[in-house]
């Protein structure tokens with residue numbers, strides 16, 4: 529099973545989401561940015577590296593959410609989300625087609641990678657409980 533770490537990056541009440549390019553698996557679907565855990569890498573370390581490589585952003589992982597297992601036709605992934613704090617930088621896209629800073633309540637209206645749908649639900653549930 530492939531472990532994928534993704535960031536729910538919060539900044540000023542908005543959350544960063546990214547659209548996969550048409551050349552990537554799951555083309556044009558939206559995701560929480562991140563990537564595959566490399567051998568001998570800690571989850572938080574992976575996320576910090578991926579956010580720098582893919583978006584030129586410095587972040588700090590804060591809260592680990594419940595991982596989601598999802599089976600695509602050719603692979604099974606374990607998607608591990610972290611709520612993250614923005615530290616610095618301006619978004620510079622290296623791989624994605626598009627990005628957006630969106631209000632939490634608008635998250636469900638995007639065309640998500642299927643593995644992310646329960647992550648969005650979990651995040652909104654957590655926000656509701658916290659407020």
Ligand SMILES: Nc1nc2c([nH]c(=O)n2[C@@H]2O[C@H](COP(=O)(O)OP(=O)(O)OP(=O)(O)O)[C@@H](O)[C@H]2O)c(=O)[nH]1
Nearest residue numbers: 532534552553554559560561562563564605641643644
């Ligand atoms: N980064 C990220 N990947 C996700 C999410 N949801 C989801 O299903 N994935 C899947 O997890 C897999 C690994 O993500 P990745 O960004 O490192 O993968 P990739 O296939 O583009 O990388 P690669 O070309 O280096 O193998 C992809 O198949 C991607 O579609 C998500 O929210 N964030």
